[in-house]
Amino acid sequence: MSEKKEQQSKASLNKTEDSNKSDQEIVRFEKMEKLARENINLFPHNVKKTHSIIDVIEGFSSLSKEDLEKKNVKVTVPGRIISIRRMGRATFFHIADCRSRLQAYLKEDKVGKKNYQLFSLFDIGDIISVEGVLFKTRTEELTVLADSFTFLAKCFHPLPEKWHGLQDVELRYRKRYLDLIMNPAESEVFRLRSAMIAYIRKFFDQNGYIEVETPMMHSVPGGALARPFKTFHNALGMDLYLRIAPELYLKRLIVGGFEKVYEINRNFRNEGISSEHNPEFTMLEFYQAYSDYFDMMEMTEELIHGMSLSILGTEDVTFGDNTISLKRPWKRVTYKEALASYSGIAPARFENKAGIIELAGTLAPDKKGLSYGKALDIIFDKHVKHNLIQPTFVINPPKEVSPLAKATEKNPDEAERFELVMCGMEIANAFSELSDPAEQKKRFEQQEEARKGGDEDAHWIDTDYIHSLEYGLPPTGGEGIGIDRLVMIFANRKSIREVILFPLLRQK
């Protein structure tokens, strides 16, 4: 390309860019060019800060006006400009990060005419560092009286409006950075989430567990009844599936002699999206040898109750209009009792298996080849689950829908399994792990039949897993806890997207 042509194409490129820019964006771009002409480093490499905004607020808010003056506290504190009040030869502005905000005061006679004019090239959204001495204004607001300031980054887009902020839910999720800038309270949800996960790690580490990482790419997806995402490994020429659960690998580790293992990571399920479902979600799974599902119930109570006391400072959690009491012990009801008490279906009708299957068929017309157990499960999900607000262990569901759990000792049709339901959501799922390789093989084969009958969620046959059981799996209790949903409850958020930083959205 000739020089002339190149210049032309550059010019037209700029023109195209400008035509896509709003008036406000053009103004900001021009201000940056002016800063460049003033020899301001537009993208500085570093800044020597003495305090974060929160350090200043927490450290000096309580001091009286006079004490603050006496102390003569010098700070260099960086932050994003979120408001500017220009008043001729003086300017007030606030800088903020997603935790707190701090006012700064700029006077022309303090910083000099040239610097004061330079500040007029700054916009709401720009990141700067303010150097100065702390004082309190007439209204007792802690403020930095600026001696100088340093430009750190230009914000090329106008920020949303200061009263209502960013409300558009779609934009909040697509541009989470903007959500965090405009709605700093949102960052509390993710700080809470981080604290919960840190608590979980501490809890299991202190209980003698080790944290492990098992494959997220499986050649045979297993450990749950769900549809997987499929992918492909080029060099090996191999189909792979993103894991739907880590379960079968974690139990292989119990076979291998690790007595207590846990894993916190993502599972992927190729299902619908809803306020309770994101295609990738975070699951805690833990397995403990020489234990059964009763031990898992005790641990679950201890973990979540302790977490609430430690992080929220209460055992009564507010979720929407409800107050959830985490006081131990939690309610335990059998699956049958739950169906009888909450489904609104007369208990006698459950004797009529064909009738129940028919009823479930009307509730879930997409499902084909329903078994009695699967039918009960549909009725449970549809009519029972959302009535269980207080933490409730629903125990002993049908064995048919629990292909990885031991049958109870009393009833061969029921599984030693519980689902923990809170706020109408399934939070945890645990069982006494099936350890009989022949029985496991049989269950897988039954699942395979169901799959052939059109049940897309049915479990695949994992022959390597059966082989591992043949080396001996001790009596083991295992459990999965949906972290996103637990965060929803602790953070009092009704949508899973509010607790996932970047929830999956359709491509625009």
Next chain:
RNA sequence: GGGCCGUUAGCUCAGAGGGAGAGCACCGGCCUUUUAAGCCGGGUGUCGCUGGUUCGAGUCCAGCACGGCUCACCA
């Protein structure tokens, strides 16, 4: 995937057959303790997209796209 609702300025929203509007933000002017700073002046727009009805469509109709709620599925 079904049902209902939504999409208008950078943001938050009004406008429901006939002039493209408000507040904040932005631009120009005044203003050295303001804080939803204030005062004076300025509207910056592909009314989501594509068709249709109409003399005339932001407004009515159809289709599409994206989103929210909800149902289905799932944890």
